Amino acid sequence: MQLTLAPHPITDLQFGPNARLDGTVLTVDVAALRQVVLQEASIVDVEFDIVRPGEPCRAGPIFDVIEPRAKEPGTGEDFPGILGAPLTAGTGTTHVLSGAAVSVLAEISPDLTRSATGRVLEMSGAPVTASDYAALRHLIVIPHTKPGLPRPAVEKAYRIAGLRVAVELARSSLNHTPATCESFDPVGPAESGRDGLPRVVYVGQIFSRQRKPEVDEPILYGANTEGMLPIMLHPDEWLDGAIVPSLHSWFGGTETYFYQNHPIILDLYRRHHAREINFVGTVATIAGSDNFDRDRHCRAAANLVKWNLRADGAVLSKYGGGLPHADLAETARLLEGMGIRTAVMVSDVSRDRRIESALLFNVPEVDAIVYNGGNGVRWELPKLERIIAATPEFTKLLTGPLTVDAANIVGVTNQQGASRMRSLVY
Amino acid sequence: MRIAHYLNQFFGGIGAEEHAGKDLEIRDGAVGPGKLLESLMGDNAQVAFTFVCGDNYAVEHQDELTAAVLKKLRDSKVDLFVAGPCFDAGRYGVAAGALCRAVQTELGISAVTAMNEENPGVDLYRDTVYIVDSGINVTKLRDIVAKMAALGKKLAAGEAIGSPGEEGYLRRGWLRDQLVDKSAARRLVDMLLAKIKREPFESEMPATAFAPVPIPAAVKDLSKAKVVLVTDGGLVPKGNPDRIEGTAATRWGAYDIKGRNDLRAEDYEVSHGGYDTRFVQEDPDRLVPLDAMREMEKNGVIGKLHDEFLSTCGRSNPLSNTRRLGREMVEKIKKEGIDAVILTST
Numbered sequence: 179m180q181l182t183l184a185p186h187p188i189t190d191l192q193f194g195p196n197a198r199l200d201g202t203v204l205t206v207d208v209a210a211l212r213q214v215v216l217q218e219a220s221i222v223d224v225e226f227d228i229v230r231p232g233e234p235c236r237a238g239p240i241f242d243v244i245e246p247r248a249k250e251p252g253t254g255e256d257f258p259g260i261l262g263a264p265l266t267a268g269t270g271t272t273h274v275l276s277g278a279a280v281s282v283l284a285e286i287s288p289d290l291t292r293s294a295t296g297r298v299l300e301m302s303g304a305p306v307t308a309s310d311y312a313a314l315r316h317l318i319v320i321p322h323t324k325p326g327l328p329r330p331a332v333e334k335a336y337r338i339a340g341l342r343v344a345v346e347l348a349r350s351s352l353n354h355t356p357a358t359c360e361s362f363d364p365v366g367p368a369e370s371g372r373d374g375l376p377r378v379v380y381v382g383q384i385f386s387r388q389r390k391p392e393v394d395e396p397i398l399y400g401a402n403t404e405g406m407l408p409i410m411l412h413p414d415e416w417l418d419g420a421i422v423p424s425l426h427s428w429f430g431g432t433e434t435y436f437y438q439n440h441p442i443i444l445d446l447y448r449r450h451h452a453r454e455i456n457f458v459g460t461v462a463t464i465a466g467s468d469n470f471d472r473d474r475h476c477r478a479a480a481n482l483v484k485w486n487l488r489a490d491g492a493v494l495s496k497y498g499g500g501l502p503h504a505d506l507a508e509t510a511r512l513l514e515g516m517g518i519r520t521a522v523m524v525s526d527v528s529r530d531r532r533i534e535s536a537l538l539f540n541v542p543e544v545d546a547i548v549y550n551g552g553n554g555v556r557w558e559l560p561k562l563e564r565i566i567a568a569t570p571e572f573t574k575l576l577t578g579p580l581t582v583d584a585a586n587i588v589g590v591t592n593q594q595g596a597s598r599m600r601s602l603v604y
Numbered sequence: 605m606r607i608a609h610y611l612n613q614f615f616g617g618i619g620a621e622e623h624a625g626k627d628l629e630i631r632d633g634a635v636g637p638g639k640l641l642e643s644l645m646g647d648n649a650q651v652a653f654t655f656v657c658g659d660n661y662a663v664e665h666q667d668e669l670t671a672a673v674l675k676k677l678r679d680s681k682v683d684l685f686v687a688g689p690c691f692d693a694g695r696y697g698v699a700a701g702a703l704c705r706a707v708q709t710e711l712g713i714s715a716v717t718a719m720n721e722e723n724p725g726v727d728l729y730r731d732t733v734y735i736v737d738s739g740i741n742v743t744k745l746r747d748i749v750a751k752m753a754a755l756g757k758k759l760a761a762g763e764a765i766g767s768p769g770e771e772g773y774l775r776r777g778w779l780r781d782q783l784v785d786k787s788a789a790r791r792l793v794d795m796l797l798a799k800i801k802r803e804p805f806e807s808e809m810p811a812t813a814f815a816p817v818p819i820p821a822a823v824k825d826l827s828k829a830k831v832v833l834v835t836d837g838g839l840v841p842k843g844n845p846d847r848i849e850g851t852a853a854t855r856w857g858a859y860d861i862k863g864r865n866d867l868r869a870e871d872y873e874v875s876h877g878g879y880d881t882r883f884v885q886e887d888p889d890r891l892v893p894l895d896a897m898r899e900m901e902k903n904g905v906i907g908k909l910h911d912e913f914l915s916t917c918g919r920s921n922p923l924s925n926t927r928r929l930g931r932e933m934v935e936k937i938k939k940e941g942i943d944a945v946i947l948t949s950t
Binding site for chain 2 (some may be wrong): 227291500521527529532584598
């Protein structure tokens with residue numbers, strides 16, 4: 179199993195009648211995309227906009243950010259299980275419009291108790307240094323859904339529309355020769371020639387059962403994770419559309435973009451190529467809703483790492499809110515007990531900026547912790563002329579001047595490892 | 605710069621343990637380590653006066669000592685208060701920390717002290733006072749006083765203070781966000797590889813140990829006990845009259861259940877964004893089990909259910925906040941003569 183990525187660098191997006199890629203400039207055909215989006219019966223209308231790095235503009239609330247990618251025909255499905263049959267992701271060739279993104283706006287706030295605005299895409303000013311998304315050219319998708327739909331139906335329509343648009347955009351690159359072709363050295367528990375290098379595994383949570391998933395919620399190959407036990411995935415499956423974030427947690431610092439460009443997996447690959455490690459695989463797991471659930475998942479995940487992947491070390495990341503810290507720490511504790519060294523990445527839960535509120539576990543074996551900050555920074559955003567939002571209320575709310583917590587700028591407090599915001603202890 | 609310095613009887617040159625009962629003495633000018641401090645501060649720094657006090661006297665008369673020091677400093681035009689270094693002398697450390705904190709908060713004068721990390725004064729005062737890491741080796745006095753001088757100068761001048769590693773103080777336990785060059789993913793893999801290779805690595809967040817909460821004595825006779833239901837699951841009457849926040853709540857409420865045997869969905873809502881609230885919304889007894897408690901009341905398992913339930917939202921709530929909420933609830937629970945509490949969480 180081996181994925182080939184065919185990147186086409188994009189320096190600008192423009193609207194025009196015929197979708198095409200001229201060098202590094204992508205022409206976006208609104209009429210065609212409209213048809214793509216309106217396939218979703220829940221969406222009655224859609225608008226599009228383009229934002230570029232450095233432009234004084236603001237868009238929100240952001241539901242998802244997706245890298246435009248399309249499979250070379252005949253080599254697999256785009257977002258298998260969601261947009262097509264659940265064939266194995268991570269094989270064949272995937273064309274990538276690198277430097278571009280499709281960002282989907284919502285008409286609703288993700289969580290009023292945390293922020294009225296939800297996550298905001300800010301393309302200029304102080305926050306741009308803290309979010310990788312500010313350096314991309316975004317096609318903003320502004321869907322308008324049928325009034326009166328239940329919230330999960332609305333969110334699902336956003337998800338599907340965003341993915342479809344991302345694929346459609348990237349199809350413009352299919353008959354073009356990519357700038358380079360990138361494939362990763364083979365990875366797997368049985369790959370030979372790496373004797374003596376530490377065998378390293380990534381264990382990533384992809385859902386938290388703090389909430390029950392919707393029956394038709396697409397997460398892993400289109401399945402909602404209900405009843406799943408931890409599963410071994412090839413790293414290329416993560417990168418190639420097997421996983422998308424859950425519908426509910428678009429406030430949680432996880433976007434499709436950083437599954438496609440998963441920073442932890444890419445860093446493990448980098449060191450695999452450098453022959454620093456033997457990257458032997460990944461385990462996708464979920465955070466439990468109670469102690470029984472937690473024990474089941476943590477033990478199954480640890481057992482896969484130990485017995486199937488025979489790892490020397492594992493890096494672990496979490497998904498969702500506070501509760502998943504417990505699953506993260508318990509899995510790491512079990513692994514340490516099996517003689518497998520671990521490092522874990524947590525999100526910032528200290529709202530009073532005290533160290534005593536910073537961790538939700540105290541497990542002596544879990545002694546290597548990377549801490550994603552974010553609760554201690556706020557930005558004063560200026561009033562801007564150009565606000566992109568799905569409703570007049572959000573346009574008004576986002577016009578500014580407004581104060582925004584770092585966590586409310588999309589990309590700053592990413593849980594997939596993209597964040598460079600760190601809480602230091604003083 | 606005018607400095608006031610605090611020393612114990614030993615460093616103040618009075619004598620060892622047998623003089624630990626000596627009361628406060630105020631001398632003009634620098635004494636002992638104060639002279640070193642003066643010279644290391646440079647720039648015409650001057651130790652205006654030195655407080656010398658026995659260790660036993662200081663802890664046994666902490667309030668009087670603090671009052672006397674504050675009185676002397678009130679109109680003294682002192683820019684900086686320095687205490688110690690105290691090394692591993694526990695009583696000395698406790699007194700130094702208390703004085704530094706009082707001088708800072710009451711008079712707005714910057715303060716710095718130094719202790720070994722195991723000194724009991726560290727845990728008591730590290731969050732409010734800059735405590736230079738002195739270790740236990742008294743022969744390193746010069747290095748330690750140099751660090752105190754450098755940090756003291758910055759504090760008195762109102763300059764930004766660097767990290768504990770840069771400045772040499774014991775971490776105060778405050779978090780500051782900073783953008784760093786390496787992504788979290790990279791740091792994560794770096795840390796794992798260092799750990800595998802048995803190279804030194806530093807966790808980005810040290811674990812915090814909490815004093816164990818002792819298990820209280822069992823309720824003697826539950827059938828005579830008055831019981832209250834308390835939840836952090838955010839159940840509130842429709843309209844959320846106390847405006848209990850759904851994240852990091854700063855308030856709690858007490859809600860009347862007198863004469864009711866069951867909580868009806870239409871009367872309540874949930875202010876909590878951290879769990880799937882649909883099931884509680886459907887039937888609030890799932891979170892606050894009034895129905896089950898009434899049955900136990902009827903069957904004589906418990907004496908009486910208190911006429912209100914207490915509720916707040918536990919989501920993402922920092923300890924500084926939850927401690928206060930807890931204390932306030934306890935006050936009420938005691939006042940109401942309640943014998944037992946059932947806490948339901950989510």
